Amino acid sequence: MTEHVTGGSLYRKEPKIYPRQVSGRFTRLRVVAVWVLLGLFYLLPWLQIGDKQAVLFDLPARKFYLFGLTFWPQDFVYLALLLITAGLSLFFFTALAGRLWCGFACPQTVWTEVFIRLERLIEGDRQKRMKLDAAPWDAQKILRKSVKQAVWILFAAWTGFTFVGFFTPIHELGNHVLSLSMGPWETFWTIFYGFATYGNAGFLREQVCKYMCPYARFQSAMFDKDTLIISYDTERGEPRGGRRKNVDPSEAGLGDCINCTLCVQVCPTGIDIREGLQYECIACAACIDVCDQVMDKMEYPRGLIRYTTEHSLKHKQAHVIRPRIIVYGMLLLALVSGTVWSMTTRVPLRADLIRDRNALYRELPGDVVENVYTLKITNMDDAPHRYTMTVLNNDAVEVDLARPLELAAEEVAGVSVRLRIPKAAGQGVQTLDIELQASDDPSIRKVIEAKALMPMEIGKQP
Amino acid sequence: MADEKYDESAAIPGRWDQRKRDIGTILWIAFLAACAGTFVIFAVLDPEALNDAWVLPWEMGRRLAYSLGFLFLFMVSLVASALTVFMIRTGPPSGHARGRGKPPQPEIRSPEEENPDLDIGDLR
Numbered sequence: 133m134t135e136h137v138t139g140g141s142l143y144r145k146e147p148k149i150y151p152r153q154v155s156g157r158f159t160r161l162r163v164v165a166v167w168v169l170l171g172l173f174y175l176l177p178w179l180q181i182g183d184k185q186a187v188l189f190d191l192p193a194r195k196f197y198l199f200g201l202t203f204w205p206q207d208f209v210y211l212a213l214l215l216i217t218a219g220l221s222l223f224f225f226t227a228l229a230g231r232l233w234c235g236f237a238c239p240q241t242v243w244t245e246v247f248i249r250l251e252r253l254i255e256g257d258r259q260k261r262m263k264l265d266a267a268p269w270d271a272q273k274i275l276r277k278s279v280k281q282a283v284w285i286l287f288a289a290w291t292g293f294t295f296v297g298f299f300t301p302i303h304e305l306g307n308h309v310l311s312l313s314m315g316p317w318e319t320f321w322t323i324f325y326g327f328a329t330y331g332n333a334g335f336l337r338e339q340v341c342k343y344m345c346p347y348a349r350f351q352s353a354m355f356d357k358d359t360l361i362i363s364y365d366t367e368r369g370e371p372r373g374g375r376r377k378n379v380d381p382s383e384a385g386l387g388d389c390i391n392c393t394l395c396v397q398v399c400p401t402g403i404d405i406r407e408g409l410q411y412e413c414i415a416c417a418a419c420i421d422v423c424d425q426v427m428d429k430m431e432y433p434r435g436l437i438r439y440t441t442e443h444s445l446k447h448k449q450a451h452v453i454r455p456r457i458i459v460y461g462m463l464l465l466a467l468v469s470g471t472v473w474s475m476t477t478r479v480p481l482r483a484d485l486i487r488d489r490n491a492l493y494r495e496l497p498g499d500v501v502e503n504v505y506t507l508k509i510t511n512m513d514d515a516p517h518r519y520t521m522t523v524l525n526n527d528a529v530e531v532d533l534a535r536p537l538e539l540a541a542e543e544v545a546g547v548s549v550r551l552r553i554p555k556a557a558g559q560g561v562q563t564l565d566i567e568l569q570a571s572d573d574p575s576i577r578k579v580i581e582a583k584a585l586m587p588m589e590i591g592k593q594p
Numbered sequence: 595m596a597d598e599k600y601d602e603s604a605a606i607p608g609r610w611d612q613r614k615r616d617i618g619t620i621l622w623i624a625f626l627a628a629c630a631g632t633f634v635i636f637a638v639l640d641p642e643a644l645n646d647a648w649v650l651p652w653e654m655g656r657r658l659a660y661s662l663g664f665l666f667l668f669m670v671s672l673v674a675s676a677l678t679v680f681m682i683r684t685g686p687p688s689g690h691a692r693g694r695g696k697p698p699q700p701e702i703r704s705p706e707e708e709n710p711d712l713d714i715g716d717l718r
Contacts, residue, residue, distance in 0.1 A: 343685065343686075344681075349680065349684045349685075350680075373708070374707070374708020376709075376710060377709075377711035390708070390709050391708060392705035392708075392709055392714075393703060393705065394705050394714070396702055426712065426714075429712055429714075430712070
């Protein structure tokens with residue numbers, strides 16, 4: 133018996149995994165996911181709407197542009213909602229279909245897939261890569277390894293550049309790169325993100341999933357016996373063993389597993405799925421694809437390794453709709469529809485009336501009391517507007533603005549406001565409802581409350 | 595001399611079990627980190643000066659800002675500490691790198707070796 137830790141065997145060495153290439157339904161699905169997700173990542177920053185970048189997180193200006201919408205720091209609540217939605221979706225899809233995220237959507241998987249493809253392109257398939265690694269450093273090996281490193285570094289650098297392109301207008305950034313005049317922060321973040329991509333997808337790969345990823349550790353808490361898992365059908369497969377094609381397995385006392393070990397060879401995390409569900413399994417379904425092909429060749433039915441549930445493996449009724457699915461689903465639906473509703477009814481105007489801290493009030497001739505405020509007004513729209521300001525619950529109040537409320541697109545202004553209130557309005561603290569409205573677009577309207585202080589007159593009860 | 599059999603059920607008074615030690619460590623380390631963070635942040639940053647640029651609609655006194663700042667940092671470090679302990683406790687056992695814990699991998703062989711009729715040539 134050889135120790136499993138050290139090499140010696142041509143086919144396997146514990147520390148390094150050479151995933152064998154595989155094709156099939158789920159592999160095609162992953163290729164589609166890689167193209168869509170990475171396509172979005174690499175192309176989105178180049179998309180322009182009008183003369184603005186469609187997706188731009190302008191941190192210095194504290195504004196996020198998202199397909200024609202502008203988000204301000206005050207819209208922070210949407211970010212929080214987005215994060216909660218993302219978390220809840222992870223719960224929902226994990227309960228329903230297991231580690232879909234890991235196998236098809238996680239950046240770690242997606243970028244590793246690309247790096248492995250590049251590696252395969254340059255160094256050849258599994259056998260060739262293993263031979264190359266075992267071979268002495270001759271000219272051929274040096275050439276292949278350096279070409280691979282160069283391609284990896286180039287791809288990682290492009291990734292870093294694209295990442296920074298979400299925060300700095302990417303056309304500008306491109307010009308800076310071409311003219312070698314990138315700012316220090318642009319340079320730092322490009323290198324940082326590029327390095328992280330290279331390290332994670334080129335070197336760490338499955339180690340991130342096995343040792344570092346918290347999701348891998350607590351996803352089991354979201355699982356139940358009806359969650360889709362990738363599983364080897366022990367009942368059907370065992371006892372495993374090699375055989376000739378014309379042998380009838382039941383006569384030879386064998387199960388359907390021919391022990392070709394291809395499921396182990398294709399596994400990117402290097403586990404043996406036949407050992408049962410393991411936390412290292414990222415549910416990429418490569419073993420399903422390869423096993424199905426072997427079953428086809430042996431003319432056995434497919435699905436010795438398949439997506440199934442613990443219940444159906446035990447020949448029990450499987451339930452798709454179950455309490456946790458309903459609860460997660462309802463919460464998700466409420467959250468998403470609430471967010472969409474609130475975003476569509478969002479008014480691109482923000483106003484706060486802040487009392488002048490230095491004076492309580494001033495009594496003017498003619499039984500009028502003056503309160504002074506600063507109006508902090510933000511035009512969150514991408515067009516200029518002129519606003520009117522009226523007091524809704526008291527027609528007699530006179531509004532005196534220090535200057536007209538004309539704001540350029542995305543302008544923030546502080547305007548001094550004097551409210552002159554007849555004494556008849558009352559004593560002590562009075563609440564005024566103040567309406568701000570764009571004169572060119574009545575739908576841009578906001579009602580804010582202002583507290584006005586009025587003199588207390590002894591002997592007269594309010 | 596070897597392992598004297600000890601009684602699992604009878605805890606020695608005054609000794610903490612693992613869970614208690616974990617929770618204590620998480621709280622204390624997170625608290626220290628939050629204190630250090632609060633000192634450094636508010637040594638260079640006056641929350642009063644931020645009032646004009648404040649995203650929140652209300653003005654914040656220094657005392658409130660310091661307290662909220664500390665609580666926020668404490669929360670963040672608590673999450674980090676707790677996750678770290680969780681990851682270590684649920685991870686592979688010590689000795690993992692020297693082969694302890696998981697059963698060894700099956701010996702990987704050429705698929706055709708035991709299955710002479712299996713032609714994997716076109717299994718890319």
